[in-house]
Amino acid sequence: MTAIRAEKITRRFGEFTAVDGVSFQVEAGEIFGFLGPNGSGKTVTIKMLCGILPLSGGDAWVDGIDVRADPDSVRSRIGYMSQKFSLYDDLTVLENLRFYGKVYGLGGAKLERKIEEIIEQNNIRPYVNRQAGKLSGGWKQRLALGCALLHEPHILFLDEPTAGIDPVARRQLWDLLFELSGRGITFFVTTHYMDEVERCSHLAYLYYGKLIADGTPAALRHLPDMTPPGTHRVEITTEDVTSALRTARTLPAVRSATIFGRSIHALIEDSVSGNELGEILRRKGYDVEDIRSLAPSLEDVFVELTDRRQKELETPA
Amino acid sequence: MNAFRGLRAMIYKEVLHAVRDRMALVFSFIVPLFQMIILGFAIDTNVRQVHTVVYDQSGRSQSAGAQDAGTSESRAFLDRFRNSDTFHIRKFVHSDEELNEELIAGRARVGIKIPVDFARDLVNGDSAQVLVLVDGSDSAVAGQALTVSSQIALDESLSRLLPEHAPAPIESRPKILFNPASRSPNFFLPGMLAVLLLFVTTMLTALSVVREKERGTLEQLLVTPVKPLALMLGKIAPYFALGVSELCALLVFMRFVFQVPIHGDALLLTLLSTCYLFVNLTLGILISTKANSHPEAMQLSMMIMLPSLFLSGYIFPRENMPLIFFLLSYVVPATYMVDISRGVILRGAGVTELWIDALVLASMGVCILLFAAKRFQKMIV
Numbered sequence: 001m002t003a004i005r006a007e008k009i010t011r012r013f014g015e016f017t018a019v020d021g022v023s024f025q026v027e028a029g030e031i032f033g034f035l036g037p038n039g040s041g042k043t044v045t046i047k048m049l050c051g052i053l054p055l056s057g058g059d060a061w062v063d064g065i066d067v068r069a070d071p072d073s074v075r076s077r078i079g080y081m082s083q084k085f086s087l088y089d090d091l092t093v094l095e096n097l098r099f100y101g102k103v104y105g106l107g108g109a110k111l112e113r114k115i116e117e118i119i120e121q122n123n124i125r126p127y128v129n130r131q132a133g134k135l136s137g138g139w140k141q142r143l144a145l146g147c148a149l150l151h152e153p154h155i156l157f158l159d160e161p162t163a164g165i166d167p168v169a170r171r172q173l174w175d176l177l178f179e180l181s182g183r184g185i186t187f188f189v190t191t192h193y194m195d196e197v198e199r200c201s202h203l204a205y206l207y208y209g210k211l212i213a214d215g216t217p218a219a220l221r222h223l224p225d226m227t228p229p230g231t232h233r234v235e236i237t238t239e240d241v242t243s244a245l246r247t248a249r250t251l252p253a254v255r256s257a258t259i260f261g262r263s264i265h266a267l268i269e270d271s272v273s274g275n276e277l278g279e280i281l282r283r284k285g286y287d288v289e290d291i292r293s294l295a296p297s298l299e300d301v302f303v304e305l306t307d308r309r310q311k312e313l314e315t316p317a
Numbered sequence: 318m319n320a321f322r323g324l325r326a327m328i329y330k331e332v333l334h335a336v337r338d339r340m341a342l343v344f345s346f347i348v349p350l351f352q353m354i355i356l357g358f359a360i361d362t363n364v365r366q367v368h369t370v371v372y373d374q375s376g377r378s379q380s381a382g383a384q385d386a387g388t389s390e391s392r393a394f395l396d397r398f399r400n401s402d403t404f405h406i407r408k409f410v411h412s413d414e415e416l417n418e419e420l421i422a423g424r425a426r427v428g429i430k431i432p433v434d435f436a437r438d439l440v441n442g443d444s445a446q447v448l449v450l451v452d453g454s455d456s457a458v459a460g461q462a463l464t465v466s467s468q469i470a471l472d473e474s475l476s477r478l479l480p481e482h483a484p485a486p487i488e489s490r491p492k493i494l495f496n497p498a499s500r501s502p503n504f505f506l507p508g509m510l511a512v513l514l515l516f517v518t519t520m521l522t523a524l525s526v527v528r529e530k531e532r533g534t535l536e537q538l539l540v541t542p543v544k545p546l547a548l549m550l551g552k553i554a555p556y557f558a559l560g561v562s563e564l565c566a567l568l569v570f571m572r573f574v575f576q577v578p579i580h581g582d583a584l585l586l587t588l589l590s591t592c593y594l595f596v597n598l599t600l601g602i603l604i605s606t607k608a609n610s611h612p613e614a615m616q617l618s619m620m621i622m623l624p625s626l627f628l629s630g631y632i633f634p635r636e637n638m639p640l641i642f643f644l645l646s647y648v649v650p651a652t653y654m655v656d657i658s659r660g661v662i663l664r665g666a667g668v669t670e671l672w673i674d675a676l677v678l679a680s681m682g683v684c685i686l687l688f689a690a691k692r693f694q695k696m697i698v
Contacts, residue, residue, distance in 0.1 A: 050540050052539050052540060072542060075540060075541060075542045076541075076542040078540075080537065080540040080541075082533060082536060082537065084532065084533030084534075084536070084537075085533075086532070086533050086534045086536065086537030087534070088330065088334070088532075088534060089532070090333075090334060090337045090338070091330065091333055091334075095330075095333055098329070099326055099329060099330045100541075102323075102325060102326030102329060103323050103326040103327075103538075103541045103542070103543055104541065104542065105322075105542070157540075
């Protein structure tokens with residue numbers, strides 16, 4: 001079953017086109033990672049799919065409902081959580097839950113039962129009477145997610161849900177997302193964390209309003225042109241990465257190179273092997289500890305896609 | 318779809334906000350009462366006991382000393398000033414320089430100079446001249462001093478011309494209606510209600526929406542099925558209740574602490590005032606569609622406050638304004654509230670006289686609300 005379908009959706013603000021003919025399809029139960037640099041139109045796309053920003057062109061269906069025709073129904077069927085968590089600091093945990101429940105038309109015994117369920121599921125019982133402003137980031141995020149789940153939406157939009165929270169809370173959130181997606185809930189997630197990107201079951205990459213990649217992580221990693229013919233990838237571990245990177249980039253055999261922690265990921269021509277490259281660097285005085293060949297990471301993929309797109313934009317057709 | 322969807326949820330939340338917000342409660346009750354005390358006790362528009370200096374040269378001869386100037390005629394004339402409530406003769410001076418100095422230093426507002434031949438002219442039946450210098454830096458004082466001093470000179474002249482105990486040919490018998498004792502609180506406080514209510518309602522509503530913008534919760538609300546109209550009415554509801562309670566507190570205070578009698582129906586006043594409250598609340602919402610931060614909201618609220626102070630007729634009579642401002646005062650909601658308030662409290666006016674004010678206010682409120690709702694929808698982008 002299809003949870004979200006976008007057909008050439010476009011949004012213009014005056015002369016500026018924020019989202020330009022974007023199409024994709026998200027199946028029910030998927031965790032759909034929607035990626036792209038800041039200002040590339042991710043939030044605008046979410047706003048259009050949530051039925052709060054009219055489309056300038058194209059069509060979209062969310063949970064089977066035509067967003068253009070009936071945005072109100074879309075809004076009552078989806079859940080939404082932004083990185084600000086959007087809780088009322090002066091209201092208690094319980095009051096926040098009651099308010100969001102009422103907003104979605106829940107009331108009476110049903111609301112109380114749902115609240116009970118959310119409290120149980122998120123282990124927030126010790127805090128129910130605490131003001132939301134006094135919770136730590138991780139608890140705030142659980143509460144916000146709880147508020148977004150009260151009305152049992154089939155699709156949940158999470159706009160950078162883990163920005164600014166600690167790694168443990170991030171892991172717990174993802175565990176919860178996997179559990180919920182197992183029950184058939186679809187997640188539309190934006191993030192800048194690459195480890196989170198790897199956890200998504202379906203990815204799409206938006207770059208300045210255009211969709212430039214769409215597929216499962218495995219499919220994207222094996223895109224044929226990620227490692228162009230006649231080249232291969234190596235990882236070089238060295239003490240002085242910054243200076244070694246500068247040097248490596250000057251070598252004719254090196255097509256591109258970037259730093260990952262204490263190592264350099266380089267795309268090099270087949271005329272030079274990894275070991276030979278290591279030798280060259282050693283001769284230039286670098287203490288090369290390790291060299292191994294590498295499959296492209298998702299980050300490599302996005303960097304490569306971005307570069308290529310940028311070059312296309314710079315050279316007029 | 319139901320245009321008010323989510324209204325009950327909004328009211329639930331807003332009431333909780335309002336109850337927890339100490340500052341809002343202080344703003345709605347303590348501050349206005351405090352302002353009423355200050356204005357009620359401090360402001361007296363009636364001009365009394367104006368400080369006056371006298372330079373009496375009357376009867377002074379070249380040979381005699383300067384100290385013992387004055388004649389029975391000049392003293393009788395000065396007694397008339399003393400007996401009026403308007404003047405308070407604090408000092409006698411002995412030169413023009415001294416007289417000027419007192420006025421420039423602000424120690425006296427009025428200087429009276431009686432010339433050397435004052436008594437002689439009177440006795441001879443010639444016209445005697447008296448110089449009355451009035452400090453024009455306060456127009457209310459100057460006006461009153463001018464009127465009363467002319468009146469005194471006229472009375473003195475008549476009493477000299479007419480035979481003893483003869484009646485004046487025409488006697489005016491003025492009667493001040495509605496506020497016979499000319500008490501300043503009676504005049505000032507009813508108008509002040511409009512200004513005090515404006516402050517709380519407009520600013521608090523604007524701030525309450527802007528706070529949601531700043532915290533990002535507004536963004537969340539827009540993704541829920543809550544309708545803009547329900548969102549706005551939900552915001553308005555608790556401050557409406559707060560405004561009505563504030564009005565009642567102010568009325569009780571005015572009636573029992575300042576002893577301002579309410580000649581009309583207090584319930585009718587409250588009822589008509591709800592229209593005014595409604596306009597102010599919608600203005601607050603309108604401000605919040607423009608302002609994105611607390612300071613911005615405060616300044617925009619101030620922009621609305623000032624015309625209400627000056628154009629509503631609360632301080633300056635509207636009839637004396639230049640035409641353009643007089644016309645402008647018709648779009649200031651406080652104008653109608655001042656009219657309603659003074660009407661009911663001072664003149665004992667009823668629905669027949671005041672329904673039109675209430676109707677104008679209610680229509681203003683509805684228009685502003687719909688306009689704000691339109692702007693609200695555009696704000697999402």
